[in-house]
Amino acid sequence: MIINILAAGPTENLADLENYQTEDDRWVGVDKGAMILLSKDIQPIMAFGDFDSVSKNEMDKIKQGVSQLNRFKPEKDETDMELALNWALQQEPDLIRLFGATGGRLDHFFANVQLLVKPVLQQQAIPIEIIDDKNILYIKNPGEYSIGKNSLHPYISFIPMTMAVEALTLTGFKYPLTNRHIPFGSTLCISNELLDDCGTFSFTEGILLVIRSKD
Template sequence: MKAVIFAGGTVDDYRLQKKYVVGADIIICADSGVRHAFMMGITPDLVVGDMDSVVPEDLNRIKELGIEQETFAAEKDFTDTELALEKAYQRGATEAVILGGIGDRPDHSLANILLMVNFKKRGLEVRLAGENWEMFLIEGQVQISGKKGDLLSLIPLSREVSGIETRGLYYPLKNETIPMGTSRGISNVFLGDEVMVRTKKGLLLAVKLART
């Protein structure tokens, strides 16, 4: 089951990001993320948060459209984005895409990246996406689609990630270990349309950047 989460961060091109909504089983907006959904012409299934940054126009539209709304106190122990992910998890989602998850609040942006780790442990695969980039986690083996010239960075989120092997990248990795806190895996390059990444132990953050 696929969930799409609209957070309140930056969305520059609604046309390019609308592709991520295709196939969504549930659409949840975290607070002011509802503005992004409305700008895409999308009616969400649920809006959650403290509603402190939702403009009156959007609040009225939520009521007019009869959209389910769950309002929480402004003083709470989790962000609105985490709350939206929790609701997606509770409703059976096994994968989620966050749009607007990166913005001009570096603390929120970093928290959203680390939320992927928390929910992966619980069985919900989360990725962050933008106009020409995606972030997701790798543990084990994955195939990644792209185009020749696209960039792929592999960043350890464990103390170290061992047994890293890649195919289809300009700088191949062969049973290598990368410790946390180094830039060894930054800015590798797709040689074609498909890349394989395999790890034996540890968790990688993958950042794929499409070359335009």
């Protein structure tokens, strides 16, 4: 099972949601994201939020179109996206995708990127991806990983999410590395490319953000 969560980020930054609809996918709306799903004839199974960004008419449509509505007061300790993600993690899906999580307000964007770390800190082996019209973001903890060429997202960047990532090694890349110490704030690993159909990356300590991008 895959859980797709759509937040209320700018629609011009959305990936084509039709490419992510299969029998294994379940959709969740966050705040106005529920309305966006309904407008695209995608049926959300749940909706979360304080819904402070929707009109009364839109709220009525959400109430009619979503059977399980979880409404919260604006004064709360979690963002609407985190509330939806907490629920999704409890379902133990194979994958969680976050849409509508980029563009617009930078505070929301950085908060959403930090949410990628949540299953790592909770020792849950559930991958989470942030996907928009130009990027795919995900987190990895120490280990060795294969990565395949993607013609739609040819550029690959590696960014430390901790004070440092240790012994980062990149093989099969245009700019290879061997056992490099990458401190937080380094731009050394921005905009790399695979030389062949597949490469590998590995590291021994830290948490690494992987970003696949297109122009």
